[in-house]
Amino acid sequence: MAQLSDSLLFVAVLVYAVAMLAFAADAASRRASRLLTVSEHGAVLVGAGGPTVQLSAAPTQRSGYAGTAAVALTLVGWIAHVGSVVTRGLAVDRVPWGNMYEFSTAAALVAVTGFLVLVLRGRVETSLGAFVMLPVVLYLGLAGTVLYTKAGPLVPALNSYWIKIHVAAAATASGAFLLSGVIALLYLLRHRFDARNDAGEPVHFPVTLGRSLPAAGVLDRAAYVVIAFAFPVWTFAIIAGAIWAEAAWGRYWGWDPKETWSFITWVLYAGYLHARATAGWKGRKAAWVAVAAAGALIIDYYVVNIFVVGLHSYA
Amino acid sequence: MTVTPQLETDAVRLSTQPEPVGPRTSRQLLAPARRAWRQLTSMRTALVLLFLLALGAVPGGFLPQRSLNPVRVDEYLRQHPTLAPILDRLSLFDVFAAPWFAAVYLLLFVSLVGCLVPRIRLHARAMRKPPPQAPGNLSRLPASAHWETRLSVDEVLASATRQLRGWRTVRHADAVGAERGYLRETGNLLFHCSLVALLIGIAVGQFFGFKGTVLVKEGDGFANAIANYDDIHPGRRFRQDSLVPLHFTLDDFRATYGADGKARTFDAKVRYAASPDAAETPYDIRVNHPLHVGAAKVYLIGHGYNVHVVVRDKDGQIALDASQATPCLPQDARFLSSCTIKVPDTRGPQLGFEGAFTPTTYQNPVTHRVASAHPAVQNPGLTIVGYSGDLGLDVGPPQSVYSLDKTHLTPLDNGRPHLLGPGETWKLPGGGSITFADVTEWSTFQVTQDPGKGIALGAAVGIVAGLCLSLFVRRRRLWVRARPGEGAHTVVEVGGLARTDAEAFAAEFDEIVGSLRREIPAPSAPTSSSKTE
Numbered sequence: 010m011a012q013l014s015d016s017l018l019f020v021a022v023l024v025y026a027v028a029m030l031a032f033a034a035d036a037a038s039r040r041a042s043r044l045l046t047v048s049e050h051g052a053v054l055v056g057a058g059g060p061t062v063q064l065s066a067a068p069t070q071r072s073g074y075a076g077t078a079a080v081a082l083t084l085v086g087w088i089a090h091v092g093s094v095v096t097r098g099l100a101v102d103r104v105p106w107g108n109m110y111e112f113s114t115a116a117a118l119v120a121v122t123g124f125l126v127l128v129l130r131g132r133v134e135t136s137l138g139a140f141v142m143l144p145v146v147l148y149l150g151l152a153g154t155v156l157y158t159k160a161g162p163l164v165p166a167l168n169s170y171w172i173k174i175h176v177a178a179a180a181t182a183s184g185a186f187l188l189s190g191v192i193a194l195l196y197l198l199r200h201r202f203d204a205r206n207d208a209g210e211p212v213h214f215p216v217t218l219g220r221s222l223p224a225a226g227v228l229d230r231a232a233y234v235v236i237a238f239a240f241p242v243w244t245f246a247i248i249a250g251a252i253w254a255e256a257a258w259g260r261y262w263g264w265d266p267k268e269t270w271s272f273i274t275w276v277l278y279a280g281y282l283h284a285r286a287t288a289g290w291k292g293r294k295a296a297w298v299a300v301a302a303a304g305a306l307i308i309d310y311y312v313v314n315i316f317v318v319g320l321h322s323y324a
Numbered sequence: 325m326t327v328t329p330q331l332e333t334d335a336v337r338l339s340t341q342p343e344p345v346g347p348r349t350s351r352q353l354l355a356p357a358r359r360a361w362r363q364l365t366s367m368r369t370a371l372v373l374l375f376l377l378a379l380g381a382v383p384g385g386f387l388p389q390r391s392l393n394p395v396r397v398d399e400y401l402r403q404h405p406t407l408a409p410i411l412d413r414l415s416l417f418d419v420f421a422a423p424w425f426a427a428v429y430l431l432l433f434v435s436l437v438g439c440l441v442p443r444i445r446l447h448a449r450a451m452r453k454p455p456p457q458a459p460g461n462l463s464r465l466p467a468s469a470h471w472e473t474r475l476s477v478d479e480v481l482a483s484a485t486r487q488l489r490g491w492r493t494v495r496h497a498d499a500v501g502a503e504r505g506y507l508r509e510t511g512n513l514l515f516h517c518s519l520v521a522l523l524i525g526i527a528v529g530q531f532f533g534f535k536g537t538v539l540v541k542e543g544d545g546f547a548n549a550i551a552n553y554d555d556i557h558p559g560r561r562f563r564q565d566s567l568v569p570l571h572f573t574l575d576d577f578r579a580t581y582g583a584d585g586k587a588r589t590f591d592a593k594v595r596y597a598a599s600p601d602a603a604e605t606p607y608d609i610r611v612n613h614p615l616h617v618g619a620a621k622v623y624l625i626g627h628g629y630n631v632h633v634v635v636r637d638k639d640g641q642i643a644l645d646a647s648q649a650t651p652c653l654p655q656d657a658r659f660l661s662s663c664t665i666k667v668p669d670t671r672g673p674q675l676g677f678e679g680a681f682t683p684t685t686y687q688n689p690v691t692h693r694v695a696s697a698h699p700a701v702q703n704p705g706l707t708i709v710g711y712s713g714d715l716g717l718d719v720g721p722p723q724s725v726y727s728l729d730k731t732h733l734t735p736l737d738n739g740r741p742h743l744l745g746p747g748e749t750w751k752l753p754g755g756g757s758i759t760f761a762d763v764t765e766w767s768t769f770q771v772t773q774d775p776g777k778g779i780a781l782g783a784a785v786g787i788v789a790g791l792c793l794s795l796f797v798r799r800r801r802l803w804v805r806a807r808p809g810e811g812a813h814t815v816v817e818v819g820g821l822a823r824t825d826a827e828a829f830a831a832e833f834d835e836i837v838g839s840l841r842r843e844i845p846a847p848s849a850p851t852s853s854s855k856t857e
Contacts, residue, residue, distance in 0.1 A: 165587050165588065165589055165590050165610075165611045165612075166611050166612070168589070168611070168612065169612040171612075237795045237796075240791065240795070241788060241791045241792050241795060244787060244788055244791055245788050248784040248787070248788065251784070252781075253612075255777070256612050256613070256614060257611055257612045258623070258625070259535070259614070259621065259623040259625065259770045259772045260535070260772065260774075261774075261777065261780065262526070263391075263392065264384055264389060264391065264392065264419075264420045265392065266385050266386075269381055269384050269385035270385045272381055273378045273381050273382060273385065276374055276375075276377050276378040276381070277375075277378050279374060280371060280374045280375055280378070282795075283367065283370065283371055283374065284371060286367075287367045287368060287371060289368070290368075290371065298375075305378070308385075313385070
């Protein structure tokens with residue numbers, strides 16, 4: 010069963026990688042078609058000399074053959090991913106998020122799920138796919154190699170029903186936060202692309218990638234939707250962790266490095282939600298706060314577990 | 325705290341942010357103070373304070389902290405002789421007790437309260453106030469629709485009021501105003517008030533709480549009194565008489581390990597009673613499974629081994645018998661533990677022993693160094709160096725039971741370590757002997773009383789509930805206006821707006837318009853239109 014779980018994760022990563030290429034192909038073909046439509050419109054404009062109409066319309070909305078294939082591939086990879094997490098749980102006869110490897114694969118599953126939900130409900134366009142799948146593939150690759158832990162039972166402190174609640178909430182929020190971090194970065198890219206373009210300045214790589222991204226407003230809203238979902242979950246994860254800590258360690262809060270970084274992450278996301286509603290902080294600044302918060306989350310999970318000595322130093 | 329007005333007409337303002345108060349000449353003296361207050365309670369200041377709070381916590385997440393691990397702080401001070409004292413001066417090893425950290429969070433909470441109080445007042449007023457008058461032109465709202473019907477103005481408005489169930493509605497002369505989603509602001513206020521309550525809960529725990537740790541050997545008991553603890557952390561206003569009068573006896577401690585030496589379970593079997601004359605009840609204290617007695621909780625936080633040795637003096641008289649347990653302190657994950665045995669009651673020079681206990685003893689065949697290969701007792705060994713002379717127990721400052729004062733001691737057998745298995749004896753040079761008789765275990769327990777815990781938990785529930793309401797409830801307004809049109813027709817206009825998530829509102833708006841049209845039908849040939857943006 011453990012073997013099956015490992016193989017399924019390998020399949021998932023492979024399929025995600027192919028999906029990423031398909032998303033990239035989709036974005037490229039879309040850019041080509043957009044260039045075509047724009048020049049057609051240009052021709053029409055010159056011909057008619059009339060008022061400009063619908064320059065920004067249809068072609069960006071519909072995903073082509075490559076886009077559909079990419080979403081389908083992502084779904085296939087997602088099914089393998091779910092299979093991997095479930096079989097891991099069956100193999101170890103407990104919840105499959107007991108160590109860093111398992112946590113990372115579970116968080117990545119949440120990120121991909123979130124992305125699929127956003128795409129299928131039409132909240133974002135498929136052109137985002139390549140940019141989301143690249144970090145997912147890298148992240149899972151890292152989890153499968155560097156952090157890989159053989160299936161096994163837990164240390165006593167983790168042996169509590171709270172692991173189901175606290176870690177599940179933390180993994181869910183982490184996956185969503187990582188997704189929102191990627192979207193916020195893409196927003197910043199798109200924003201810079203737009204700014205350069207408007208100012209008539211030359212655009213260089215990697216800002217040129219902004220061309221194939223959804224509109225800045227769409228990315229901004231998508232990042233917000235994901236964070237608004239993840240923030241209460243994260244809050245709950247911290248509270249569940251505090252209740253668990255009270256049972257396991259005799260205090261509900263003790264500024265253990267993990268607790269400290271969870272607090273920093275929480276405060277930064279609270280800052281993001283406030284910034285997004287404050288004049289002068291909307292848009293670019295708020296997006297930077299979201300990126301910083303995702304950075305704090307990464308420190309919270311990886312740097313603290315690997316380099317800092319504390320009560321969460323297991324696994 | 326989350327909304328700022330964008331649409332300026334009063335009717336369409338959804339924000340409950342306080343109106344700016346105009347300066348009054350009679351209060352000119354107070355003007356700077358008022359300006360400072362307004363500055364402090366502004367959203368921008370709150371944001372900056374929030375980021376300062378996160379930034380301030382960063383050193384606490386990277387540097388060792390005295391509250392957690394004073395040994396590592398001392399180590400850090402030794403390793404960084406130039407940098408560390410500067411960091412220390414800035415309280416960076418006690419971040420969460422530092423005055424500057426307190427200044428940031430207290431300012432933040434003052435700003436929060438300063439912002440909350442007027443908003444609670446405004447929200448209470450808004451909850452009582454009927455939805456506002458319809459704006460002049462409903463078609464200019466983000467979502468709007470209009471059609472004609474044969475129903476009269478009154479019939480249209482009465483029907484609209486019926487249809488808008490779940491909305492707070494008010495009937496104006498020619499229109500119905502409706503509003504819902506008040507819970508958004510209620511949740512927002514609940515969230516922020518709960519944060520204040522959380523701070524109060526933490527403060528109560530800090531002031532009136534108590535934490536103490538004690539090492540108990542198998543077979544020994546513990547009675548809850550300040551004097552019986554090894555280490556205590558009482559709150560500033562903690563009173564000794566609020567200690568729960570509990571006592572317990574540790575009958576057995578058991579740890580199980582995997583083949584890899586990783587712990588699987590820890591289990592301390594105790595008998596306890598909540599008062600001196602109550603009957604004792606058995607209980608298993610495990611990790612994640614503390615013992616609750618009244619306001620106190622007893623946690624299992626550590627464990628280790630006791631060695632039992634028999635020491636005879638040069639006349640063959642027993643100076644230390646096997647019933648005496650000497651706790652050894654674990655030094656590594658495989659429970660190589662350091663032991664100190666003091667034997668003051670001898671005829672002749674006093675004896676002292678220092679060494680290591682190894683539960684699964686492994687001796688390197690080349691270096692002869694002794695190590696432990698596994699934390700469970702499989703092949704116990706006691707490696708000791710002996711000393712004779714004066715232990716110095718009668719003079720000078722009180723000394724630790726875990727170390728020997730060697731100023732008046734001379735090593736036996738040139739300080740050579742001797743490895744003893746169970747039952748083995750080392751005949752000491754100059755007479756006497758030491759026999760390694762037995763091994764038992766000890767556990768450390770932490771007793772905690774935190775009277776602020778309940779407040780903090782209640783606050784936590786309020787935080788999550790308030791957060792969900794304020795993020796997922798949408799505040800929205802809707803108006804239905806009916807005015808006489810051409811002929812016997814009545815023109816129906818519907819307009820609405822939502823502060824957040826315009827897309828979801830657009831769908832809801834279409835649904836409402838759909839149901840209104842069913843109830844207020846257009847004449848057979850539809851002359852209607854609707855738009856949402």
